[in-house]
Amino acid sequence: MTTSSLKAVLDGLASAGRTFVTSVPDKGLAPLLAAIDADPRFTHVPCTREEEAVGLCAGAAFAGRRGVLLMQNSGIGNTVNALTSLVSFYQLPLLMLVSMRGGTGERIAAQMPMGRATRGVLAACEVGIVEASGADSIAAAMAADPDGRVAILASPEDWTRATTA
Amino acid sequence: MKRVDAMRALLRAMSDRVAVCYAGAACEELYAAGDDARVVYVLGSMGLASSVGLGMALGSGKPVVAMEGDASVLMNLGTLVTIAQHAPSDYVLAIVDNTQNGSTGGQPTATANGLDLAALARAAGCPRVIVCTTEDEIAAAAREAASGGGPTVLHLRVAPGDGPRRVVDLDPTAIRDRARSYLAAR
Numbered sequence: 001m002t003t004s005s006l007k008a009v010l011d012g013l014a015s016a017g018r019t020f021v022t023s024v025p026d027k028g029l030a031p032l033l034a035a036i037d038a039d040p041r042f043t044h045v046p047c048t049r050e051e052e053a054v055g056l057c058a059g060a061a062f063a064g065r066r067g068v069l070l071m072q073n074s075g076i077g078n079t080v081n082a083l084t085s086l087v088s089f090y091q092l093p094l095l096m097l098v099s100m101r102g103g104t105g106e107r108i109a110a111q112m113p114m115g116r117a118t119r120g121v122l123a124a125c126e127v128g129i130v131e132a133s134g135a136d137s138i139a140a141a142m143a144a145d146p147d148g149r150v151a152i153l154a155s156p157e158d159w160t161r162a163t164t165a
Numbered sequence: 166m167k168r169v170d171a172m173r174a175l176l177r178a179m180s181d182r183v184a185v186c187y188a189g190a191a192c193e194e195l196y197a198a199g200d201d202a203r204v205v206y207v208l209g210s211m212g213l214a215s216s217v218g219l220g221m222a223l224g225s226g227k228p229v230v231a232m233e234g235d236a237s238v239l240m241n242l243g244t245l246v247t248i249a250q251h252a253p254s255d256y257v258l259a260i261v262d263n264t265q266n267g268s269t270g271g272q273p274t275a276t277a278n279g280l281d282l283a284a285l286a287r288a289a290g291c292p293r294v295i296v297c298t299t300e301d302e303i304a305a306a307a308r309e310a311a312s313g314g315g316p317t318v319l320h321l322r323v324a325p326g327d328g329p330r331r332v333v334d335l336d337p338t339a340i341r342d343r344a345r346s347y348l349a350a351r
Contacts, residue, residue: 046247046251047247048243048247051212055215055241056223058217059222060224061220062217062341062345063221063345082210082213085209086207090337090338
């Protein structure tokens with residue numbers, strides 16, 4: 001089951017033409033990052049900061065590619081100007097795969113405020129939000145609105161469960 | 166050498182490349198001097214022209230020249246690391262250094278007080294860094310950048326001050342679509 005879940009997520013990305021991948025690492029997304037690195041269908045550029053990653057995805061979109069950003073929600077604040085003045089302004093596609101810290105069971109108190117702010121910030125930046133948990137719902141969200149701006153939110157544990165081979 | 170002269174010399178010397186121009190006065194000066202369909206004007210995202218250019222290069226496999234100011238590259242210094250680690254050999258970043266925040270009142274940047282951006286790029290691991298202070302040096306650097314063995318960072322030292330400006334009034338989706346067309350046709 002878990003192997004086919006990972007395959008469903010990778011195929012969901014590839015079949016939607018979402019093959020230009022950037023990332024700022026997250027523990028919950030680590031299995032998916034490793035799988036993307038091992039899959040020749042994807043170009044993967046690890047970045048130093050989330051705003052830079054949005055810039056790379058925007059550039060890929062200027063070249064006709066569809067960009068993906070894997071990140072933790074703690075970095076959402078770093079993306080705001082790029083989401084608005086770049087991705088929204090030029091109407092570029094972007095898929096954000098966001099590992100949601102600051103929810104139920106969070107161990108680090110400092111993660112809680114951004115956990116509360118994340119959805120409001122994304123909505124203010126005109127990014128559609130999909131709450132997902134299993135591989136099927138994640139893959140379905142990857143297929144929808146391929147030229148739009150979408151963030152798939154799931155807990156670190158759900159990302160790991162959905163993408164562990 | 167004025168900023169706009171450096172940018173135009175760069176575009177002349179790299180006539181086969183799609184180009185990315187950084188937000189603020191640079192876009193407006195370049196636009197005032199004459200629009201060029203292979204230029205992507207990054208109009209609102211200070212610091213991201215280098216990243217946008219890198220995404221275009223990696224996403225297309227085509228040669229790209231990205232221009233960035235001294236203040237704007239300082240806003241996204243991680244870009245030098247990502248370029249060193251991931252840029253293709255024909256990617257060019259040109260840092261146009263006028264030692265000040267030209268778009269916001271001319272406040273000096275650290276390059277006015279000893280910071281060496283070329284040394285910073287080398288320390289980040291960028292394999293080829295070339296300093297240019299004249300248009301002839303830009304032309305020579307462009308030939309070297311095209312010879313392989315890059316990526317290349319050009320440090321263009323220019324005089325402070327702005328030239329004639331014109332607000333870029335192109336539709337943003339038109340800027341997007343012409344970049345896609347240019348890259349698809351190459």
